[in-house]
Amino acid sequence: MRAVAFYEHGPPDVLRMTEIGDPNPERGYAIIRISKTSVNRLDILTRYGYVGLKTEMPHIPGSDVSGTIEAIDEHDSSGLSEGDRVISHPLITCGLCDMCKSGREILCREWQVTGRETDGSYAELAKVRISSLVRQPKGLSAEEAASLPLSLSTAWRAVKSLSNTEDGDTIGITGASGNVGIFATMISKALGMRVLAFSRDKRREAGLKRIGADLVIDSNLGKDGIIREVMDYTDGYGVNAVIDCLGADIDTCVNIVGDGGTIVSYGTLMGSGAQIDMREIYLKSIRLVGTHVSSKSEFVDAIDFISRNGIKPVIGKVLSIRDAAEANRLLEKSEIFGKIILDMDSG
Ligand SMILES: [Zn+2]
Structure with a gap:
């Protein structure tokens, strides 16, 4: 099959269009024929590599598997069959450890992510567990389905499961114009919240307002400027929750969240080192909670939620799979507001 893979860690140029043997069908697995996939920050981290990451070469990146079932384990009883359109949940769990057995698969001792430890979606075919598959809802295009797995599952768990917010609350979203931030903004709005979207890029203001941001705050204002804007908007109370992907600026999040508020951290885009004034944490009874991806059942709920609420993924650009390095x-x-899609058919 055709695939884009890297043979060594490094910059985008290490991505190469190549021919690789087809994945073999296996008990409990399905082979998915992919026509579109999309690009995530995780692809970049995996490509550069980091301490502790074990990657077999050549490695096919990409966590967003969706498409048509090409082959499926004949013993499978899921009701899925060849030709069905499906989306794959990207978290891979062992099903055997104490966490999996006690219903906490998100904390699986052996957890992996499609395209990080395993070969991923920059390919014509991908082998995924049947238990990871969700039927693709009608009304969703191939591009839209391809944009969901990693970004939607991360955003949904952060906002719906962990932010401890309700209808009428105010939520702040840092890096709001990123892949997860866009979904978090749309989900928060649909849940009835007032959304403060933070972005460093002035060009994103109109786009963020269009998808539901009530106020777009320029992250370049710096800590004091941001606190002033948030306090002005919230009558001095601060926001009920912050969804944060920046990491290093967590001190600002601590300052803008109000009493009993929650900070959900899912990234370290600005660096992983940070200093927090712990007095703010205990005097305001703040909860700080980390997350990554979601459970399978949360992913199913997320897809159902966006379908019922008419939330359409924002597609920023569609490129041929040949242009994976450029993507x-x-x-x-x-550079792009919205998901960058890779089109396997035009490769
Ligand atoms: Zn497990």
Whole structure:
């Protein structure tokens, strides 16, 4: 099959269009024929590599598997069959450890992510567990389905499961014009919240307002400027929750969240080192909670929620799979508002 893979860690140029043997069908697995996939920050992290990551070479990146079932384990009883259109949940769990057995698969001792530890979606075919598959809802295009797995599952768990918010609350979203931030903004709005979207890029203001941001705050204002804007908007109370992907600026999040508020951290885009004034944490009874991806059942709920609420993924650009390196470059530079889709059919 055709695939884009890297043979060594490094910059986007290490991505190469190549021919690789088809994945073999296996007990409990399905082979998915992919026509579109999309690009995530995780692809970049995996490509550069980091301490502790074990990657077999050549490695096919990409966490967003969706498409048509090409082959499926004949013993399977899921009701899915060849030709069905499906989307794959990207978290891979062992099903055997104490966490999996006690219903906490998100904390699986052996957890992996499609395209990070395993070969991923920059390919014509991908082998995924049947238990990861969700039927693609009608009314969703191939591009839209391809944009969901990693970004939607992360955003949904952060906002719906962990932010401890309700209808009428105010939520702040840092890096709001990123892949997860866009979904978090749309989900928060649909849940009835007032949304403060933070972005460093002035060009994103109109787009963020269009998808539901009530106020777009320029992250370049710096800590004091941001606190002033948030306090002005919330009558001095602060927001009920912050969804944060920046990491290093967590101190600002601590300052803008109000009494009993929650900070959900899912990234370290600005660096992983941070200093927090712990007095703010205990005097305001703040909860700080980390997350990544979601459970399978949360992913099913998320897809159902966006379908029922008419939430359409924002597609920023569609490129041929041959331009996977360029797609990675554009994402690294945050040049595109919305998902960057790779089209396997035009490769
Ligand atoms: Zn497990």
